[in-house]
Amino acid sequence: MTAIGVDDLQGAGGNWATVGQTSRAGRRVRRQRQKRKGKSVGLRIGTxxxxxxxxKGRELADMMERRKVDILCVQETRWKGSKARGIGAGFKLFYYGVDSKRNGVGVALKEEFGRNVLKVKRVSDRVMSLKLEIEGVMLNVVSGYAPQVGCELEEKERFWSELDEVIESIPTGERVVIGADFNGHVGDGNTGDEEVMGRFGVKERNLEGQMVMDFAKRMDMAVVNTYSEKSEEHRVTYKSGGRSTQVDYILCRRGNLKEISDCKVVVGESLARQHRMVVCRMTLMVCKKKRSKIEIEKKTK
Structure with a gap:
């Protein structure tokens, strides 16, 4: 690297004072931009x-701590009841189930976010949601577990109806993230569905995958993990008996897609034998609250 001396700066028509003023002005502009934008809160959300x-309670908590996951939607918990339970390492699991042998959904949170839970909506053993307030931003986290391919059409339609009802009940100004095992393949490529998914699905779409697409279009949502360009091995969320496919997804409102990045499948964890965890990073832009005149007067006095 070539050193720049005083003569070089003067030769370019400048001097030390000018350079210092320019540098200070640049820092001032950056500070003003950051002030206008407000601060941001980064979250790692998974399913x-x-x-x-x-x-598996402690094992799940250890995995979340190791992988730095703040919020995790879980499916097929097979826990009966409607409770919130500490699972160790400062994590709490809100769950709902009606049978200890099948289904069940939940949302696991870091302790600091567990204190921010405003509302828990347990719809069925396939759908539940949590509303959190994080630095003034309302975030709704929904955990879903769709019926498997061999289930009756009536059961599948009931699941999608329940999920529709949950999303429709959330005000449009609030953030929504869905973490779900949809038991469907949305497929590779997005021709005709560019507004709700990216090009990086896996293999061919099936009927259950089309139901995911129809839901995304109805609710103006985007299938987040299809936007990340990864090798197929790092897009596959389910492996069993030589079969490799994608059935686990993260969805968000299309208008908030820009807040989500780095969505990936985590390989190498042994907590679940067939499914792999999908994790993304969400950056919430927090607007600085204006202080009221009363607060200012109190502080002045």
Missing amino acids: LNVATMTG
Whole structure:
């Protein structure tokens, strides 16, 4: 690297004072921009079908801590009841289930976010949602577990109806993130569906995958993990008996897609034998609250 001396700066028509003023002005502009934007809060949000939560509470908490996951939607918990339970390492699991042998959904949170939960809506053993307030921003986290391919059409339609109802009940100005095992393949490529998904699905779409697409279009949502250009191995969320496919997804409102980045499948965890965790980063832009005149007067006095 070539050193720049005083003569070089003067030769360019400048001097030390000018350079210092320019530097200070640049810093001032950057500070003003940051002030206008407000601060941001980064979250790592994921989803995972755990196959069962029995005997896995601490293991799930350790994995979330190790992978730096703040919020995790879980499916097929097979825990009966409607509770919130500490699972260790400062994590709490809100869950709902009606049968200890099948289904069940939940949302696991870091302790600091667990204190911000305003509302828990347990719709069924396939759909539940949490509303959190984070630095003044309302974030709704929905965990879903769609019926498998062999289930009756009536059961599938009931699931989508429940999910529709949850999303429709959330005000449009609030953030929504869905973490779900949809048991469907949205497929590779997005011709005709560019507004709701990216090009990086896996293999061919099936009927259940089309139901995911129809839901995304109805609710103006985007299938987040299809926008990340990864190798197929790092897009696959389910592996069993030589079959590799994508059935676990993260969705958000299309208008908030710019707030989500780095969505990926986590490989190498042994907590779930067949499913892999999908994790993304969400950056919430927090607007600086204006102080009221009363607050200013109190502080002055």
